[in-house]
Amino acid sequence: xxxxxxxxxxxxxxxxxxxxxxxxxxxxxxxxxxxxxxxxxxxxxxxxxxxxxxxxxxxxxxxxxxxxxxxxxxxxxxxxxxxxxxxxxxxxxxxxxxxxxxxxxxxxxxxxxxxxxxxxxxxxxxxxxxxxxxxxxxxxxxxxxxxxxxxxxxxxxxxxxxxxxxxxxxxxxxxxxxxxxxxxxxxxxxxxxxxxxxxxxxxxxxxxxxxxxxxxxxxxxxxxxxxxxxxxxxxxxxxxxxxxxxxxxxxxxxxxxxxxxxxxxxxxxxxxxxxxxxxxxxxxxxxxxxxxxxxxxxxxxxxxxxxxxxxxxxxxxxxxxxxxxxxxxxxxxxxxxxxxxxxxxxxxxxxxxxxxxxxxxxxxxxxxxxxxxxxxxxxxxxxxxxxxxxxxxxxxxxxxxxxxxxxxxxxxxxxxxxxxxxxxxxxxxxxxxxxxxxxxxxxxxxxxxxxxxxxxxxxxxxxxxxxxxxxxxxxxxxxxxxxxxxxxxxxxxxxxxxxxxxxxxxxxxxxxxxxx
Numbered sequence: 211x212x213x214x215x216x217x218x219x220x221x222x223x224x225x226x227x228x229x230x231x232x233x234x235x236x237x238x239x240x241x242x243x244x245x246x247x248x249x250x251x252x253x254x255x256x257x258x259x260x261x262x263x264x265x266x267x268x269x270x271x272x273x274x275x276x277x278x279x280x281x282x283x284x285x286x287x288x289x290x291x292x293x294x295x296x297x298x299x300x301x302x303x304x305x306x307x308x309x310x311x312x313x314x315x316x317x318x319x320x321x322x323x324x325x326x327x328x329x330x331x332x333x334x335x336x337x338x339x340x341x342x343x344x345x346x347x348x349x350x351x352x353x354x355x356x357x358x359x360x361x362x363x364x365x366x367x368x369x370x371x372x373x374x375x376x377x378x379x380x381x382x383x384x385x386x387x388x389x390x391x392x393x394x395x396x397x398x399x400x401x402x403x404x405x406x407x408x409x410x411x412x413x414x415x416x417x418x419x420x421x422x423x424x425x426x427x428x429x430x431x432x433x434x435x436x437x438x439x440x441x442x443x444x445x446x447x448x449x450x451x452x453x454x455x456x457x458x459x460x461x462x463x464x465x466x467x468x469x470x471x472x473x474x475x476x477x478x479x480x481x482x483x484x485x486x487x488x489x490x491x492x493x494x495x496x497x498x499x500x501x502x503x504x505x506x507x508x509x510x511x512x513x514x515x516x517x518x519x520x521x522x523x524x525x526x527x528x529x530x531x532x533x534x535x536x537x538x539x540x541x542x543x544x545x546x547x548x549x550x551x552x553x554x555x556x557x558x559x560x561x562x563x564x565x566x567x568x569x570x571x572x573x574x575x576x577x578x579x580x581x582x583x584x585x586x587x588x589x590x591x592x593x594x595x596x597x598x599x600x601x602x603x604x605x606x607x608x609x610x611x612x613x614x615x616x617x618x619x620x621x622x623x624x625x626x627x628x629x630x631x632x633x634x635x636x637x638x639x640x641x642x643x644x645x646x647x648x649x650x651x652x653x654x655x656x657x658x659x660x661x662x663x664x665x666x667x668x669x670x671x672x673x674x675x676x677x678x679x680x681x682x683x684x685x686x687x688x689x690x691x692x693x694x695x696x697x698x699x700x701x702x703x704x705x706x707x708x709x710x711x712x713x714x715x716x717x718x719x720x721x722x723x724x725x726x
Contacts, residue, residue, distance in 0.1 A: 670708070
C-alpha cells in the first residue's frame with residue numbers, strides 16, 4: 211500500500227515549506243508543487259488532499275496567481291490558508307474585498323459552530339494573521355464556522371465538497387491548536403495514513419541521486435557543517451567512489467575548523483577529500499566590499515570559480531559533471547521564490563543567489579526541501595555522530611557576514627578568537643544544545659574603555675544566541691547573566707583589540723538571526 215500524499219500548492223508564501231513540514235511532522239508525506247500544477251498531474255500523483263498556501267498577492271489584482279480550477283473537482287479534500295481561502299471564495303462564486311482594517315500578527319478567533327476541521331477547538335483562541343483582504347460572500351454550499359473581529363468568514367467549510375478555508379496560519383507556532391487543526395484535516399477529513407518516515411526519504415533520495423547522476427562523478431562543496439556533512443553521507447551511500455569532497459579554506463572559517471574537517475572526513479570517514487587554500491584569494495576579492503548582499507555574491511562567485519578550477523584538475527583523471535551542495539529550504543525561501551512563485555526576497559545565500567549563470571557544473575541538492583531538524587534526523591538515519599549533527603548552523607559565507615562591513619584578516623582573527631570563547635562558555639554552562647544558534651559578531655566600531663588605568667579605543671563584539679525550531683522565526687535565548695559575564699570578561703581579557711561586548715536581544719522577525 212503506497213503512502214498518502216498531501217500536495218501543497220505554493221502561491222509564494224514564506225510559510226509554504228512550514229506547511230509541508232508540519233504535515234511531515236504528522237508522519238504524512240507532503241510535497242510542494244507550483245501553484246499552477248495541472249489537476250491531471252495531481253491526480254496522477256494520487257494525492258490524498260490539497261493545501262493552497264498563503265501568498266503576497268491579492269486575488270483582486272489582475273494576473274494574481276490562480277490554481278487549475280480542476281483542483282476543486284479532484285474529489286479529494288482541499289484546504290485554503292489565508293490567500294488560499296480567498297482563492298476558494300473568488301473561484302467558487304464567493305467574493306473577496308479589501309479590508310479597511312488589516313490583520314497582521316496575533317489576533318483572536320471566535321469559534322461559532324461545530325466543524326470537523328475545528329474538532330476539539332472551542333471558544334476563543336490566539337491565531338496568527340497576515341492579510342489585508344477578507345471574504346465578504348461565501349461560495350454556494352459553504353458556511354462560516356469561526357470569525358475574527360475583522361472577518362465574519364475567518365473559517366469556512368463546504369462539508370459536501372470537502373473544501374475548507376482558514377484566514378489565519380495554523381502552521382506557525384503562534385497559532386493555538388494549529389497542529390490540531392492540521393491533524394483534523396489530515397486524518398479526519400483526508401483519511402491520510404501516518405506512515406511517512408525519514409527512512410523512506412533516504413531511499414527516495416538515494417534513488418533520485420542515482421537517477422540524476424548516473425555514472426558521472428560529483429564534487430561536493432563540503433564545509434564540515436551539518437548540511438554539507440549530511441549531503442556527503444547521503445551521496446556516499448548513493449554513489450560511493452563517484453563522490454569527491456572539496457573543502458575550500460576561504461579564510462572565513464571558525465577557529466581550527468580546517469583541521470577538524472580534515473580529521474573527520476579524510477581520517478574517520480575515509481572519503482576522497484581535496485583541501486583548497488584560498489584564503490588570500492577570497493580576502494583580496496572582498497577588499498573594499500561592505501554591502502552584505504554584494505559580499506554574499508562575491509563569496510558565492512569565488513566558490514564557483516574555485517570549484518571550476520578544481521573540476522579542471524580532477525577532470526584529468528575522471529569526468530565530474532555535478533556539483534553537490536547542502537542547500538536547505540530556509541536558504542531557498544529567504545533568497546527567491548520557490549518554483550518561480552512570487553515571494554519576497556529577504557537575503558540571498560551563496561548556495562542560492564550567488565551562482566553565476568554560466569556555471570559549468572550541474573547542481574545536485576538532495577536536501578533542498580528539508581528544514582534543519584529534518585536534516586539532523588536524516589543524518590541520524592545515515593549514521594552520522596550526534597555531536598556533528600547538533601553543531602550550530604554556520605552561514606555559507608562564513609565570517610564574511612559576521613564581520614560587519616569590510617572584511618579584513620585582522621577582523622576575522624579577532625572574531626575567530628571571540629567566537630571560540632563564547633561557544634566554549636556555552637558548552638561549559640551546558641547551554642550550547644539548549645540554543646538553536648549562537649555566535650559572535652565583529653562590529654567595526656571603536657569604543658572608549660579603560661584597561662590597567664589606561665585609556666583604550668578598541669573594537670566591539672556582539673554576541674547572539676537564539677531559540678528556534680525551523681529558522682523561519684526565532685527568539686533571543688535568555689542566557690544566564692553569569693554565563694554572559696564570563697564570556698564577556700574572557701573575550702575582553704584574552705582577545706587583543708576588543709574592549710566591549712554586547713548581547714543581542716532581538717527576535718526574528720523583525721530582525722534576522724544573522725546580522726548581515
